[in-house]
Every structure is written in structure tokens, then in C-alpha cells.
Amino acid sequence: MGLASQRQLIWLKFKEHRLAYWSGIVILLIYMVAVFAEFIAPRTPDHYDSAYAMLSPQAINLFYVDEAGSYRFEPHVTGFSSKRDPKTLRRIFAPDPAIRIPVGFFVRGETYNFWGLFPSNIHLIGPKDPSQPFYLLGSDRLGRDVLSRLVYGTRVSTSVGLIGVAISLVLGVFLGGISGYVGGVVDNAIQRVIEFIMSVPTIPLWMGLAAAIPVTWSPILVYFIITMIISLIGWTSLAREVRGRFMSWRNEVFVVAARLDGTSEMRIITRHLVPGFVSHIIASTTLAIPAMIIAETSLSFLGIGLRPPVVSWGVLLQEAQNIRSLAEAPWLLAPGFLVIITVLALNFLGDGLRDAADPYS
Structure with missing residues (x-):
């Protein structure tokens, strides 16, 4: 029986960390939602119907009772009847069991461009009649589907974390090395420079940099700038860790041997030093993504980050900034719960990767 490789030892150690293992599956599912957002979302994020504003979530029912009293299998959601409150004139919705809205998988609905390239109108789940209301997580004050906007927001918020960490990784490894x-x-x-950046209060720095972004810039450019701002602040901790590793290894025997053999300094760094703690870098990167996601969510929630029509978790949480929204539509807090789940899963995954990076411990 052959000896296990370093990679196999890391994988075996990681699988023993059950919480990290299942957190990895959760993160994989979240990023799958981000990749296939157009297909998974029942509607496009800008679709609205003011007739169903502030509609409470609809539950999917699998059976209904027919006129003969028998149970029939038909996935559906219950429709609503509405009336005006005579005092406040606010529209009040009440579930109407007599109204059944059949739902199904791979149904045709609104047309979208998958990844902005391929036109399609196939949705993973939705009403068989696209004109019928279908709000599994309710609607907002404009009658937009919260679930669809949450799915599209997953792409923006999670990609900010990945891109931001990628930029921070390059800066941290390069400058720290x-x-x-x-x-x-x-x-x-x-x-x-690192000490200066770390000494500046984070929130005021974010607010100052984000406030300097002209409101006339396109959403894509604002997205890029916000990512850069978060990245330029988040690389310092990794740089300190890389610096410590390089200082302890730069006079080791294998480095001196490579230098005497005529190896260039850049090759010593890239081929002999960096691979020695690549597992630690992966673990640190995984733990840094939650900080990037929280930073984007916080900036957008405060109105100084991404702005509509961009859809992100922070932008969606702006709908729940007042007591009236919390009292009348608590489902608008759904992005906040998704942020908590994602951040916890990423932290558990990072802890598991950090432990697995040293399989002999």
C-alpha cells in the first residue's frame, strides 16, 4: 500500500472536520446560485407589479382537496384576495384557498439573457401561468419579488468577496513577500504603509472614499471601484503573515542552496518559498471572504456603496431600514439571514482548511 500524498492527507483531515465539510457544501450551493442566478430566479430583478406590493410569502402546497373531498396531487401556491383598509387606505391581502396557482419546474416565464449572452425564458421554478402572482419570499413596496432579487444579489455580493480577496491576495503575497x-x-x-492603513478607522475611510464616487458613474464602474476600495484596505493582515514566513525562511538551507545554484531571487520566491505555505494562504483567503462580503453589505446598507439599480444584499437590506418595514414586512430581512449563513459557513470552512493545512497536527 503506497503512502498518501500531501494533498490526500489534507483532504482526509478536512473530511474529519464535519462542520467545515458541510459548510463547504453550503458555500458551493450559494455560489452555484450566483452562477445560475438568471435560471434559478422565478422573475427578473426589475419586474414589478404594484397590485401585489408588500405581499406576504406564499408557501408551496403539494395537495388540494377537490369537490368530492379527495386529495389531489398538484404543486401550487394559494392565491390572494385584497381589500382597502377604510382608515389607512392600505391594501390588505388575505389568502384565498379557492384560488390555486399551479407551479412547476423548468417553466417558461420572463425572457432573460443568461450571463448576458444567451437569451432564454426557462426558469427553474415558477407559476405555469407567468401572469399569476408567485412570491415565495414575499414582495417589497414596489411589488418586486424578494426571492428573485435575493438570488441576483447573491451574484453581486459573493463576487465582490471573491474579486476583492483575489486582489488582496496578490497585494498581500507580493508586498509581504x-x-x-x-x-x-x-x-x-x-x-x-501597512501600519498607516491599519491605523485609519475603517468606516470613516470607506465613507470618504465611497462618497468621492460621482453619482453619474455607471453601476458597473461603481461596482469595480467599490471592489477596489475594499481590496486596498483588506490586504494588510495577509502581508504581515507572509512577511513573517519569508523572514523565517529566507536563510534556510534550501534557500541558500538555491541561491548558490544560481537561481534568481524571483524564482526562489515563487518556486521555493510561496508553495511552502500555499495551504495557509488558501485558509487565510477563505477567512477573508466573509470580511469582504460584510464590508460590501455594510457600505451598500448605509447608502455609500453599491446603489440601485445594482442588486446586492446590502442594497436589498435598505428596504428594511425603518420600523414600519420590519413590522409590516419582516420577510425583507431575508438578505440579512443569508449574509449570516454565508459568513458563518465561510468561517467554518476556513477553520477546517486551516486545520487540514497541517495534517500532521
Whole structure:
């Protein structure tokens, strides 16, 4: 029987961490939703119907009782009847069991461009009659489907985390590696910059940078700038960790041997030093993604990050900023619960990867 490789040992150790293992599955499902958002969402994020504003969530029922008193299998949601409150003139909805709205999988509905490239009108789930109301997580004050907007918001919020961490990873490894390997004046300069960035209060810095973004810029450009702002602030911790590793390894025997063999300094860094703690970098990156997601959600919630028509979890949470919304439509807090689930799952996954990175412990 052959010996297990380093990769196999890491995988076996990771599978023993059951919480991290199942958290990884949850994160995989969340990112699958982000990738296939157009197909999964019952409607497009901008679709609205003011006749169903602030509609409570509809539950899917599998059976109904026919006129003969027999149970019939037919997945459906219950329709609503509405009336005006004579005092407040607010529309009040009441479930009407007599109204059944059949639902199904792979139904035809609104036309969308999958990934902006391929036109289609097939949705994973929805009403068989697209004109009928279908709000599994209720609707907002404009009559927009909260579930559909939540699905589309998953793509924006989770991609901000990935792109932001990718940029922070490059900056942290590069600058931290140069700082720890070269030392001297270069090390002092980079460390002073890191200390300055870490000493600035985060929220005021975000607010100042985000407030400088002109309101006339396109949503895509604002998305890019917000990602850059979050990334330029989040690389310092990783840079400190990389610096420490490089300082402890730069005089090791294998590094000295490579240098005497005529290997260039850049090759020593990229081929001998960085691979030595790539597992630690992966774990640190996984733990950094939640911070990026929370940063985007916080900025957008405060109105200084992404703005409509961009749909993100933070933008969606703006609908739940007042007591009236919480009292009348608590389902508008659904993005907040999704943020909590995602952040917890990513943290558990990061803990498992960090433990698995040292399979001999």
C-alpha cells in the first residue's frame, strides 16, 4: 500500500472536520446560485407589479382537496384576495384557498439573457401561468419579488468577496513577500504603509472614499471601484503573515542552496518559498471572504456603496431600514439571514482548511 500524498492527507483531515465539510457544501450551493442566478430566479430583478406590493410569502402546497373531498396531487401556491383598509387606505391581502396557482419546474416565464449572452425564458421554478402572482419570499413596496432579487444579489455580493480577496491576495503575497525577503529600507517602507492603513478607522475611510464616487458613474464602474476600495484596505493582515514566513525562511538551507545554484531571487520566491505555505494562504483567503462580503453589505446598507439599480444584499437590506418595514414586512430581512449563513459557513470552512493545512497536527 503506497503512502498518501500531501494533498490526500489534507483532504482526509478536512473530511474529519464535519462542520467545515458541510459548510463547504453550503458555500458551493450559494455560489452555484450566483452562477445560475438568471435560471434559478422565478422573475427578473426589475419586474414589478404594484397590485401585489408588500405581499406576504406564499408557501408551496403539494395537495388540494377537490369537490368530492379527495386529495389531489398538484404543486401550487394559494392565491390572494385584497381589500382597502377604510382608515389607512392600505391594501390588505388575505389568502384565498379557492384560488390555486399551479407551479412547476423548468417553466417558461420572463425572457432573460443568461450571463448576458444567451437569451432564454426557462426558469427553474415558477407559476405555469407567468401572469399569476408567485412570491415565495414575499414582495417589497414596489411589488418586486424578494426571492428573485435575493438570488441576483447573491451574484453581486459573493463576487465582490471573491474579486476583492483575489486582489488582496496578490497585494498581500507580493508586498509581504518583498518586505520579508528583502528587508532593510524596503521592509521599513512597506511596514510603515501597512501600519498607516491599519491605523485609519475603517468606516470613516470607506465613507470618504465611497462618497468621492460621482453619482453619474455607471453601476458597473461603481461596482469595480467599490471592489477596489475594499481590496486596498483588506490586504494588510495577509502581508504581515507572509512577511513573517519569508523572514523565517529566507536563510534556510534550501534557500541558500538555491541561491548558490544560481537561481534568481524571483524564482526562489515563487518556486521555493510561496508553495511552502500555499495551504495557509488558501485558509487565510477563505477567512477573508466573509470580511469582504460584510464590508460590501455594510457600505451598500448605509447608502455609500453599491446603489440601485445594482442588486446586492446590502442594497436589498435598505428596504428594511425603518420600523414600519420590519413590522409590516419582516420577510425583507431575508438578505440579512443569508449574509449570516454565508459568513458563518465561510468561517467554518476556513477553520477546517486551516486545520487540514497541517495534517500532521
